[in-house]
Amino acid sequence: MTDSNNWYIEHFERTGSAIGYRITGKLDEVQSPFQKIEIFQTTDWGNLMTIDGAIMLTSKDNFFYHEMISHPVLFTHAAPKRVVIIGGGDCGTLREVLKHKGVESVTQCDIDEQVTVMARKHFPELCDSNDDARAELLFDDGVAYMANCPAGSVDVVIVDSTEPFGPAKELFGPAFYKNVKRILTEDGIVASQAGSPFYEIATIQNLFRITKQIFSIVEVCLFNNLTYPGGLWAFMFATNGLHPIRDFVPARVKASKLKLNWYNAEIHAGSFALPNFLKKAIGR
């Protein structure tokens, strides 16, 4: 909510914490069939997108998230060619994935076209690869899309979803991950937005339990997300192929010559180090 002094504050009721930004005003809003999307102009962080009142991203710091959901998984897989992004409607993940020259096709399937419409208008820099010939943008139910994908056809699935409430709920369940495994190639990898390991440990515990029944390797990758409550955030990696730490080849990162603001080979290695409380929570 916006207070009287023009600060947009997200009161994160479930955990009793709040984050916010100083704004100069609201630029846009739309009520889609799924959710309410609003765009604010901040004084210091560029534009701000909220969905149903939850802060999603700012212009200035979204690279933390988009680089970390994309590059660790793409540099773990030996040669990813076919990538599917479930969610990701702001197109920032799509842009990062398309930086990899070896990637031959990427399908982004977000249920809500309005997220992309708003991103094109207010975060055009995130959408500057939308017209790449390798990109396919679908606006459909990600679960249904996955159900129709041919078996063994995808190298990397990235689940770039909102929290396990509302339209994204099914993306955190076992049926979805059985389908992920079915459509992945033998050495395919799925990387999923897994919530805050400190604020909402149950989300990551639940995902860990589900994916461990389906994949031989499950690892948690931590990163800083300034615009989410608490700043400590997690992605979960699951695969029957290469291990994101033991099989990682640092030299590939430098050789790729990708222009990145956050990710590098040392960050990759460090991001899989888990604090003691988290190891304990997932039974390590």
Place this chain on the structure above:
Amino acid sequence: MTDSNNWYIEHFERTGSAIGYRITGKLDEVQSPFQKIEIFQTTDWGNLMTIDGAIMLTSKDNFFYHEMISHPVLFTHAAPKRVVIIGGGDCGTLREVLKHKGVESVTQCDIDEQVTVMARKHFPELCDSNDDARAELLFDDGVAYMANCPAGSVDVVIVDSTEPFGPAKELFGPAFYKNVKRILTEDGIVASQAGSPFYEIATIQNLFRITKQIFSIVEVCLFNNLTYPGGLWAFMFATNGLHPIRDFVPARVKASKLKLNWYNAEIHAGSFALPNFLKKAIGR
């Protein structure tokens, strides 16, 4: 400030961002000669201390900070015996340092006794080592204390200060670090609170520039600080002795059998990995 619905929100004016907690009320407050200290009870994070309106710590997550300002530096030094903490009035750093059995004496010098008075009352768990025979608690000007320390008498200096404004300003200047070098043993190390590398890059750039003129090794250690704006926070290590990455001996951590919630050997190694934007900012 507290809004009408009982959320304590810190509006971080310099960077246009805010964080906050839901509270049930104010437990205590004192105006010391230096600053105003307030204690609130939160709904989910235990007690909350603010100094001049800035959130300092909560009961639930302060271990992130206190473990990371203490253990990486103490496990970098080969055998730290004599430790000085400048600031650190809440005594959480003192407690972590005293977990190391090899440490023979620790002096904590905070300018404001009221911080410790409030910590004893409202964060007693942080003060449970204050009566350790190895601990000395001084309430004095840290800069003056350092000026009177004998040369070459200290193995580790920890600068556990507030931001470079108000009483802590001098702790970020070159005269202070020249004194740090003077009182350190040849292989001594200083670890300093160095601000947010994303929100206020100038603080870390400035500290890096100053310390590089005095010490041969300067490294930045990143960690998550949920209660500071942005969550990404930095300590700076400076030494003419062992290197915190290259000379680190992971086996020592396990052998110490310390009971820790955050820090372990992998976290140590990972915390010195710097994102590309930060490498660039400090000329790496």
